[in-house]
Amino acid sequence: MHVTSREFGSNARAAVADANLRQSLATMKTGFRARRAEAVAALPEFEALRDAGKAIKDHTLTHLDHYLERFEAKVTESGGHVHWAGDAEAACRTVIGICRAHGARLVTKGKSMVTEEIGLNAALEKNDIDSVETDLGEYIIQLRKEQPSHIIAPAIHVRKAEVADLFREHHLEFDAGRPLDEPRALLDEARTVLRERFLSADVGITGANMLVAETGSAVIVTNEGNADLTQLLPRVHVVVASIDKVVPALDDAATILRLLARSATGQVMSTYTTLATGPRRADDADGPEHFHVVLVDNGRSRLLGSPFQDVLRCIRCAACINHCPIYGAVGGHAYGSVYPGPIGSVLTPALSSVEEAGSLPNASTLCGRCEAVCPMKIPLPRMLRQWREEEVDRNLTPESARQALGLWAFAARRPAVYRFGTAMAGRLLRLMAGRRGRVRRLPFAGAWTRVRDLPAPEPGGSFMSRYKSGKEQ
Amino acid sequence: MSSPARESILSNIRAALGRPAEPDPTDDAGAAEPARSPVAPVIPAIAHGTHAELVARFITNAEAAAATVSRCAPGDVGDAVAQYLAGIGLPLRAMVPPDPRLDGLDRDSRFTLDRRAAPTADDTVGIAHALAGIAETGTILMASGPASPATLNVLPETHIVVLRASDIVGGLEDGWSRLRHAHPDGLPRTVHMITGPSRTGDIEQTLQLGAHGPRQLHVVLVDDGADGQGA
Known part of the structure; x- marks a missing residue:
């Protein structure tokens, strides 16, 4: 994982001086935060669901080997293939191997944080495989050659005028004088450009919000429908998912689905919740002919049984990010990690090292809002303090601070x-x-x-x- | 499917959990491992109610997610579809998969129907039949198969879904029950749970309908009698 968190201090100073960024981040209050509050207030069972969600994940983590094997058996039974990857490099190598085996030149991608974590796009590019992000926000940051600045709204830092300039620069097939002032026009143009890519891609790569052991299904949640076109149109569907995504059964998935969209965008359900199980059946009208799942560890198995095990309950809803006063002031790029905000400050040192990312657990006021809104009740402030203690134990804090x-x-x-x-x-x-x-x-x-x-x-x-x-x- | 990476990940997990690296083959404990979590599902009150209440809630929630809904009698699906298409200024032309539940539309001479196994990018209107509707969330449940292409749910700009009122269930778990009942040998390749037309908020958090999938989703709700399978 590419981490530049050591520069958090200077990044943060630059970020708070960025007027554009402040304007972008201000939308979180009226957007994500207000809508989540409304959705939670409308569901009296929300607290009970949080407890159930936590219990499901705790149970799964203590039987993780069992559920992963069960999931693997079910995928195989339905005609798919499961690959295991210990680290980022192995995961990229596996995906590239699948692409090569199918002679792929063009790959479409659904939004996936784990593929950001393992640096898949760069690896594909190095192997002459053209990879196109299809989530609108991901597409924008891919054109800008940036990392996502938010885990569910990757281009939250980009203003629409900047998107317009970007599209004029890259979409040369359109009339140079076309109006691109409105979000609608920008979206329609991206839709047109990406439609053509969806139809010509050889392999579609998506992440997974959950892997269901009972059925061998990858559950993929989106609002745009891009992950569906990504997985259904090419001949090959590759799911890249970390090992902590597995849940025992569909009923467990239902509990987590009730928490996910409400916590993320304040929706009751995201527009598309798609269960992908194996390749197309012999008599199916459409769908991919091949189905691969790449299970990525990349440092997660060593968190089991550690003080950081609870972070593996995370469902990547971004509620903690949306409610964090530090994230709200500096945005995502300052963190120097694909995972920003409170979850990123706990996860980044866990997946890289406290030496590389020790500044992140210090980028917190420990106000506790992250834990209060976390649908999985992850004790983020406790873990932020734990990292600070490890930092002190390893003598990583500055000499002046230790003397003081x-x-x-x-x-x-x-x-x-x-x-x-x-x-x-x-x-x-x-x-x-x-x-x-x-x-x-x-x-x-x-x-x-x-x-x-x-x-x-x-x-x-x-x-x-x-x-x-x-x-x- | 044994690989060094697989063995190493599984043995790391077992070591971290304080279990032996290799499950003992003579030990029967593996067989006793749970098939599902022991956590009882928390089913919200909005997933419960009389069938009439569930139908009403399905409509409210689907409309809240920006879908449109029209209700009709079992024989009037053609009228409902025609009315909807005329209402949004589209010709009475659609791609319809060979799903026998949609055969009634063939007999309606007002329509130009392309009956094909799967849609292409040029099909702007697609009509499909739902497996179920979920009242809790206003979601339609679509199962792929020989006569129900999964791409139909995302390729056309206008997605029309025929749903029988008797197929409306309460909660997500009831949706899974319908799936298991219809597909006892395992899930179909693609199960779509669709709540409204596609959307994005990726540009300045401004909600825009019609991202990569359909710009509009219309549900034709067929009143086939609460407990009947009549339509």
Whole structure:
């Protein structure tokens, strides 16, 4: 997984200065957040569903080997093939092998986070296989050569005028003077361009929202219908899915479906929930002749039994992202990972390393909204703290921060020293603040005072000293 | 289907879960492993009701998802389809798969029907028959087969679905029951659960109907009597 999370600090500073981005991110409040709240309020059973969803995933994870084998047997029984891939490279190699075996030149793709994680598009390109993203948001960022900035709205950071410029640059077959001011016109143009690709693709690659062990089906949820055209029109359908996507039975899938769309977009159901089981049957009118499932581990099996096992319950609805104040301020690209927001800050160090992605668990106020809205009740704040602890344990925090904390710990254990220190600091700060009553620049805390002033402490001493003098009166 | 990657992933999982790397073949425990999760499904109240309530709820929810619905008597499917197409200014021309449940349309001389196994990209109107409707969500359930092409659900710009009122069920689990009943030997290749016409919010979170799939979805709801299979 390509991770550039070390630059979170500078990325975040650039992001908050980006007016376009702020405008884009503001839509989340009236969009995703308001619609989710409405959908949840309309379903009295939502809390009970969260408990059931969590229980289903917990059960599945503790029997993961069993359900994966069951799923594999069912896929094979229905005429499909299951491939296992330990890491990203093996997964890409497997997909390329399937494409080569079918002589594929053009591949269409449904939106899939795991294929972003394993860098599949780059791998296909390197092997001279043309790969076209068909989800509108993914198509836009593919043309822009970017990573998604949101797991369900990959192009949330792009304004419509930028999409228009992009389409003019790439869709040269259209009249240069055509109007592209409205989202409708942009969508219609993308529909026309991608229709032709759907019809000529040799292989269709999708992800899966769930894999059903009972039936050997891949459940694929979309609103655009692009994943359906992707899987139904070419001769070959390849599903790439991580091992944590398996659920035992269709009834379990129903519970998770009730949570998924409501948590994601506030819909009761997404437009298309499609169960793909094997290749087309002998007498079927249409559908792919070959069906492959690539099961990707890529670091997940080592999370089982670890303090991070609960993150494998994630159904990628993005509710935590939509409600995160940090994501809302900096957007997805600042995280330097295909998984942004709270889930990304927990998952990225787990799938790469805390050395590479340790800045992400620190990019949180630990306000707890992510856990409160998570349909799978994943204790994200606890896991963010856990990563911070690991960071300290491995001596990865900056030297200055460790020294400062050491100094504080020294004083905190010695009340007299602590009281003396705070009294001196209070006086010093008041002195520095002068008549304005605000400290403009504070040594050793330059990052903090660069964007705001520090109000000076009130005169009259600390709470402790005032409490004491009150008692003496 | 044994590969080194497979064995290594499964043994990593077993080790992490504190189980032996290879399941002991003499141990019968594998057979006792559950077929499904022991978690009881939470079925919302909106999935329950009298059949009339479920039909009404199906219509409300389908319309909330931007589908349109018209109701008709079993003999009047042609009229309902004609009325709908005329209403949106389209000629009475459609691609219809060889599904015998749609044979009635052949006898209606107003239509020009292309009866073919599967649609092409040039078919702008497609008519299909649903396996079931789910009241809880306003969803239609479509099962692929020799006479019901799955591409018909996503290729045409206008998707017309004939649904018998007696096929409307309460919740998602009732939909699965219908599927298992109709396909006792395993699921068909493609099961589509469709809730409204295709859409996207990918450009500035502005909802647009008609993304890659149909721009409009119309359900012709046939009142065949609540418990009958008459149509």
